Amino acid sequence: MVGLPNISTAVSRIVATTQNGLEVIRMGGLETGTEPAPFTIVETEKMFRLRRYFPDDPGDNAPHIILIPPMMVSANVYDVTEQNGAVSVLHRYGIIPWVVDFGSPDHEVGGMERTLTDHVVAISRVVDLVRRVVGHDVHLAGYSQGGMFAYQTAAYRRAEGLASIITYGSPVDITAAMPLGIPANLVVPGVEFLGDRFFSNVWVPSWLARTGFQLADPVKTARSRIDFLRRLHDRDALLPREDQRRFIEQEGWVAWSGPAVAELLRQFVVHNRMVSGGFVIDGEVVSMTDITCPVLAFVGETDDIGQPVAVRGIQRAAPDADVYETPVPAGHFGLVVGSTAGRLSWPTTAEWILWRDGRGPKPQTTAPMDASAATGSGISWANRLTYGVGQVAGAGTAVSKELIDAVSSIQRTATAVASESVRTVPRLLRLGQIQPSTRISLGKLMSENERRTPHNELFLFENRVLTHEQVNTRIDYVVAGLISCGIRPGEHIGVLMHTRPSALVVVAALSRLGAVAVILASGDDLPEMLKLSDTHSIITDPTHLDVASAASDRVLVLGGGSPDARVIERADGERVVDMEQIDPESVRMPVWYRRDPGLAGDLAFILFTKTQGRIAKWAITNHRFAMSAFGAAAAAGLSNRDTVYCLPPLHHASGLLTTLGATVVGRSRIALSNGIDPETFAFEVRHYGVTVVSYTWSMLADILRGETFDPAQLSTVRLFMGSGLSTGLWTEIDDVLPKARILEFFATADGSTILANVDGTKVGSMGRALPETNSVRIAAYDPETEQLLVDGDTGFIREADVGEVGMLVAHAAQRFGSNGLVLRDVFRPHDRWEVAGSLFRADADGDLWFVGSSQNVIRTAHGIAYPVPIQQALSQVAAVDQVAVYGVGEPGTQVAVAVISLRAGSSSVTPTALRVGLGELSSDERPDLIWVVDEMPRSESFRVITSGFVAAGIPKPGARVWYRDGEGRYRRYTAKAAKSVDWSSRTPHAAAQAPE
Template sequence: MCKLSGPSSRTFVGEQRVDVNLSAVTRPVIRPVERLLATAQNGLEVLRLGGLETGTVPSPFQIVESVPMYKLRRYFPPDVRPGKRPPGAPVLMVHPMMMSANMFDVTRDDGAVGILHASGLDPWVIDFGEPDKVEGGMQRTLADHVVALSQAIDTIKATTGSDVHLAGYSQGGMFAYQTAAYRRSKDLASIITFGAPVDTLAALPMGIPPNLGVVAADFMADHVFNHLDIPGWLARTGFQMLDPLKTAKARVDFVRQLHDREALLPREQQRRFLDSEGWIAWSGPAVSELLKQFIAHNRMMTGGFAINGQLVTLTDITCPVLAFVGEVDDIGQPASVRGIRRAAPDADIYQTLIRTGHFGLVVGSKAAMQTWPTVADWVLWLSGHGSRPANVVPMEDQQAEDDESGVQFASRVVHSVGEASEVAIALARGAAGAVVAANKSMRTLAVETARTLPRLTRLGQINDHTRISLGRIMSEQARGAPTGEFLLFDGRVHTYEAVDRRVNNVVRGLIDVGVRQGDHVGVLMETRPSALVAIAALSRLGAVAVLMPTDGDLAAAARLGGVAEILTDPTNLNTARQLSLQVLVLGGGESRDLNIADGQDVIDMEQIDPDAVELPGWYRPNPGLARDLAFVAFSTVGGDLVAKQITNYRWSLSAFGTASTAALGRGDTVYCLTPLHHQSGLLVALGGAVVGGARIALSRGLRPDRFVQEVRQYGVTVVTYTWAMLREVIDDPSFGLHGNHPVRLFIGSGMPTGLWNQVTEAFSPAQVVEFFATTDGQAVLANVSGAKVGSKGRPLPGGGQIELAAYDADSDLILEDDRGFVQVAGVDEVGVLLARPRGPIDPTASVKRGVFAPADTWVSTEYLFRRDADGDYWLVGNRGALITTDRGIVYPEPITDAISKVSSVDLAVTYGVAVGGREVAVTALTLLPGATVTTADLADAVSALPVGMPPDVIHIVDDLPLSATYRPSVGALKAAGLPKAGRNAWYLEVGTGQFKRLTSAVRSELAGA
């Protein structure tokens, strides 16, 4: 007999009772069935609903502001707060463009808004929405997001009356930085970012080399995303492919645990967000702008990025910053995130390091346990309610390391699968660093070669009949990159297309008033966009722009330049009216009163409707040939105004030479400190920028108090100079560099050697590229490496052939060999620089024929150089400026260079004083403020002159007068004669080679009295 009861039964065998447990028997069968049924049930729910039903509800929020660009959410608004407690400090959270704003509330209890609310703060979220579902959404730019975020900050400030803590994840963090800079930190209590790249080229995702990243980003910005948007599914796929191991592991884990609903539910909301719900479309213009401005050009670091035409720099951030750094974050890599320390030197920068990846910084268990509680403690600390969080530490100043290439692949693998030891990680990093160090110079060389070789090739192909001009190159750039930024002025930016359109309109205006190809038109304008446009328009028309100095003899300039009309701006209108010429007025804004009286020969060009002008049959844009005269510039020689004719070839030589030597590209900004009527502004700054496709920043003149601010605001990478111009900056009491600066090159001519050393020390690691070019452009030298301070470098590739003719200084003769040909100067021998002419020869040039071969033609520059064993050229003087003393020939330039290198010397100049039918060599110098100089310093400086002899007299002067181009002038010093005897003057004791105090007796002896 058997009776069943529950899971067990009793069976009697004979007189014994046996208990049998049925569960133990059936469990091995039932468990797989239950697991299979649970897996099927949960899988069906996932297929039907996209995921498991968690039963969670989103945190309550109120839409405070709704505009087409965004909706502003306030979570846990005051009317739903327990006990109606007043909200704490407002925290505005910003999502990246490709992710939904719901990321801050993925799970109510462990999400950002819930944790911040529980800590007593006032959480806000800006929701940019789904652009593909909003009218015009797929035309949004990055600037639209920054302006919208700034507007949201205004709303929160007005609503709460409190300054806002701005918190952004990934690109949302970039928005936070950009908006803070755009607002100059107005109404911001702090900035909090999570994996937000700043120095994007310090470490690109997946270890992509920076140079390759720049090229790829530039190409995709110009040729892909200007036609293509990114849908949400593609954004999701791209994000997941950045860490395929982690993505695959998460999916495998999900499938393996599909039967265990309780195990899956805590992470289900996060999984659904990453797999489907959290991704939104990304507009093509915004992607293009991100790639161009902040990856290819890295303008978060350099400054000069444009927001609604306004130029912005992160150096304007002054509020505290907390940057969360993911140790294994391959998107916002640590080296890139830490760039904020150098980009915002005036802000207090802190960091928190978390061992997690990119998304884990803001969502997940570590975010819930570390990130958001730290954010709450940070806000409370800044609000005066608590101490600084223990894991928040000041971010140390640091320079980007040459071998810092971002999160290593080995580190990502270790984080994902928990394998490999710290030793293996160190080895992997060391090996990768060695590879980077070995290949960096090769990558740089390859990129620069690819950039400069086509320019040099084109320059070498230019002949007399080549169509080349400023107007033509600008047209080419406008066609190739119409939206490319070109002209920066007064904090605003203008594109190539906008400037080119303005040039064409001015051309029509010039045609309407009767200007034709070949006409000489004076340009009397301050440095401003309209001046650049006027010069370019005359070039496009084929006319000659006569660049009249605003502070010179205008009547003489008009006469020398053959001017029939004068193009001016309202500022110089009254001055232009004094000339008996037709006056054309251009620029100055729309609202202006020119006070043009009846009968005056003045035409307001702005009143001409370009669309109403019919182009004549003779007009062809950009007709200029290389041999054609393009510009007339002026310089002062011996007090007289001298006209310098500049052909299109001469302009092209300087423009292509500058662009090639400086390796200028679209990521560069050239800072033009000289007026455009000066040859440096026209040939080097404007010419180099146009040929290089770079931006040109025009200044209203050198202002030392604004120099550093404008360098950062414009993102200046290349500064042009003349002579001692930068002395005004270095010697300014307010000058100081803090943190990062974008300058990589100073390029110009005539910089004193002492100032050269000061500039490179102050702006390290920037270098000086010193040019030497004759007025006619037949001879061009460039010190590209900057390694030899004071050297003029070597011949510019593509710039024509030069040679150094042997020279007898005592007889002032070029030496010939037995066959009558000119001898070539040997190493460190002084010679006359000769150039083999290309293009038209200046009528005033000294032409030599049959120089090195029968019937060859060379032009003597009349400049004296020596050439060292490496082939570098050093200027020693001009044939007409050598000083013939009783001791022999004194070359002025080597002495000036040597004295200028004395650490206490500010400026120096060497000249000859005529006394009693002979000359005395004198060096005048000024000292740096508070500095002194000893006779030993002076003797040491001139003891090892490479050629020539020391000066007879050295004296200290209070000031050295500078010309309009900042060139030291010796006219007044020569006229004053020998220096007076005293404690600041010394003479050379010939027997000992030492300098002694200049006394009245010695002075009388030198004067021959």
């Protein structure tokens, strides 16, 4: 009889299990008797239905919050359990909740074509709707990807109308800590492939979304199901969590739109643009730096999907916002659903809203986000164990992580090399395979990019975005306009425009047509440029119309946006043609037109240089353009993940060849600036998500030395690339931006020589010739006779020794024409070398150091002085801003003059500081005079203009001029000293020896 109760209990348990099991099979779960919170649909649009919860509560003067679900989760996530659901808890605190319901895309008209932009624009629309109803700013909140939407919407709106943003497990710096701790370098390539090739063409059904979420923690999922089955007999124990279980395992998931997922992966995983900035919403460039309202981020301490490090990335991404955080001892789903959410997340949210609205104190669990916490690689394993993650799951994942880390450690170098090779090797191989008959040109490269990625962004300018497809369509329209104006292949056409999208389109259109783009600069030399290049027509923008019309009898005007009254008034269809009025669709394309006909040996561009007041023409073939473009792209490691900030003017070789050309080859985005001032620079770098900054000469000096400069604003920049950077400024950049690399190029304007200091370790060096470009040597050279030196034993030109200054020569390939002086039989029989006129020396490692042009050598009475080493040495003196060095007088008795200007805040510089700065130069290599001036004029490319100083001759004696005495010391250049110095012999008389 003792066993009867046990038998009865067992039977009852079996019966209860059977009954409950049948109910689960038939109904999908147990009937809990709970009722969802009341709501009404207040607005229905194509993208959403807007729920207003507790419609019977008028909510007069109450705070209002808009809740956003993730794309793959039902809007009911905020009302899963009756007592602990978000909407119910918030309403108990007197807050009116609104929920955006995107529905299930597979059941909505056009749902499977929804994009990321559609979601953000829809949420922005909801904010406007709710604000109009309630009459004041609202709080915007979102879980997981819904929180990412909240951030993106806030940035898109510039935080207008938002009292605060609240997010739950929403990653920002996604690549800082990928889900499950998988290294980003293993994930990103695959994600990029999936985004471009898979998700852009398919959609993700709800069952797959559910499965993916469960696979993120398979042990926990299995344990939960086993626990449910073990308790299936105990209905009372299961009911409190039944609504939550049914939501997670069945009802809570909706389909994903493929295009939206693809865009999310591309912009925010592959390019990580929530941190870097420069993501695109509805054709506008958007940056998280535009968020200025307060932010509260809930951080799941055991969240394997929205990892703490990734969530805390909001602090760096939105530096102008007050960012707070609340740590929650929960995983990803537990942040918003369940007992922990009901006890901590939602009450804290309510207290936050009341505090921000001035209705209560700050929540005790909320504190300003700790910057030091936003580092690391993922959640700690101690947190996993402390807050209930199973030992098996912890151990299993730990083993996986150790294996991944081991593999990553072993292959780190190989992976880095391989990833670089994927980009650089094909480029260099293609460059090496170019023959004279190979079709290669700027226009063709842009056509190829359009075929590969038509919808990727190409130009960012004035908050506008132009895709490869849009730009190429515009290029084709301009080609039609050029043909209607009578422009033919091979014709030389001047381009006088600011560096804007329209200018780049014009240059590409001329290339696509097969004409030669003559890149002009405004100024007194314009007529001579036109004469040297045999150019009779100019394409210009409205800004340069007057200058162009004064120099040429035929001007074609393009760009400027809306119709310009000046252009309309002056356009007569003959001397001045408004190309914006030409309808490209009505232009009949001639039979001879062939798209992108340019061959490697064809002339593509003409640039100009000015040396000692003389203008020189540099002709650039398509091959030499390609050599510069491919070489620079390979050296810089440019890819479609980069946004290149194009600062140099188009008429400078760095602007055309190593910026525009390299960016097109790298398929990177090109951000064009509205002005080179510190404020604009800092804003645009953050706004566009700039990763690479191009420069020329002293272009960066005013920015880095400005009073408002903040190095943190340039945290996304990985590389500065350009030419003409002084060693002083180079050193400053290394000091204030140690994570950014400097890639200094030296390229002759015709492209015969391309050098690059790739590793950046030798400040001031020009490095070596880029692979697959013309190899170079330094030929021994006598600057006095201006002749190359012959080896007496062989009769060939002698190669300069280590440290010896000589003439740089570039190997001239037989199959390509050369524009400069080409010598044969130089170092061995039948070789061909092109002489560029640049003087260099090589160090023991083979790295090259530029000392100046052969035309700028200063021949003094005491020997040869090279201007560049003097400039570089003086640029490193702390008080010095700009430097220029030139010679005055006749060769043999020239006076070496160094003109310097001082930095803001520096009123003077001491002779001792100048002498110490020149310490590495021998006495005879130093300048004879150092002249301090208030201001130094600079060209559009920020190179110091010395013509005015040269014309002035030897500076007059004064308090701001020093001369070098016979012992190498610098003394005040007084009237007495001026009378005592014999510049022809360069020996000061005794009267000049006394210190001043």
